[in-house]
Amino acid sequence: MNNMDKAILNAFPLVAVPTSEPLPGHTQCGTRYLVGKAGLMREITLPWIRLVHPVATCDADITLPYGPMESSVEMWCSEVPAELIRQFTADARQALPNEIAAALIWNSTIDVWRYEIRRSLRATPGYVSFEEVRLEDDEHLVVDIHSHGSARAFFSSTDDQDDFGSMKFSVVLGNLDKPTPSSAIRLCVAGRYFPASINELGVLGVVL
Numbered sequence: 001m002n003n004m005d006k007a008i009l010n011a012f013p014l015v016a017v018p019t020s021e022p023l024p025g026h027t028q029c030g031t032r033y034l035v036g037k038a039g040l041m042r043e044i045t046l047p048w049i050r051l052v053h054p055v056a057t058c059d060a061d062i063t064l065p066y067g068p069m070e071s072s073v074e075m076w077c078s079e080v081p082a083e084l085i086r087q088f089t090a091d092a093r094q095a096l097p098n099e100i101a102a103a104l105i106w107n108s109t110i111d112v113w114r115y116e117i118r119r120s121l122r123a124t125p126g127y128v129s130f131e132e133v134r135l136e137d138d139e140h141l142v143v144d145i146h147s148h149g150s151a152r153a154f155f156s157s158t159d160d161q162d163d164f165g166s167m168k169f170s171v172v173l174g175n176l177d178k179p180t181p182s183s184a185i186r187l188c189v190a191g192r193y194f195p196a197s198i199n200e201l202g203v204l205g206v207v208l
């Protein structure tokens, strides 16, 4: 095999799902492609999540000679402290009528979250650009959060552009001029978006 193809296979291993024993775990962070009975799945492993989802499914009359593989998600980070969401809600109200953005950062070594506001470079009621936060070793930007001022929370085409290719939860809070803000949340995984949730305990969930 030539060096280029070796490098590609090394960066994105291709694994046949075993039929009668467990799939060997991915020993490092990154992406593997898994060929199972029903088609091709993508497995993404990060310090805070492991996600397996279908990329291409075989036609109904074709079954490949490999083991079965289901979609799955495992969250490895602890729950988001409610205080961080409260802090952002307060900061977003303070910034009205403009938008504002912040990062909820998780440290995988000490399992601690921290909140960092992103310094706005330009902010209007419908737009914010900002200076990105700096991450220390073992820190991961798990939740990207921004406000829509007094407009409702939803993922705009600008949000789609900003989130494209990233791996994080993306959260929008809107209607901050009202007592109860509206919210929207999704998991962004390298070009795909999955509906997500965060409950009152701060537990992040994903719908595959």
Ligand SMILES: [Zn+2]
Pocket (backbone or CB within 6 Å): 146, 147, 148, 154, 155, 156, 159, 172
């Ligand atoms: Zn937005």
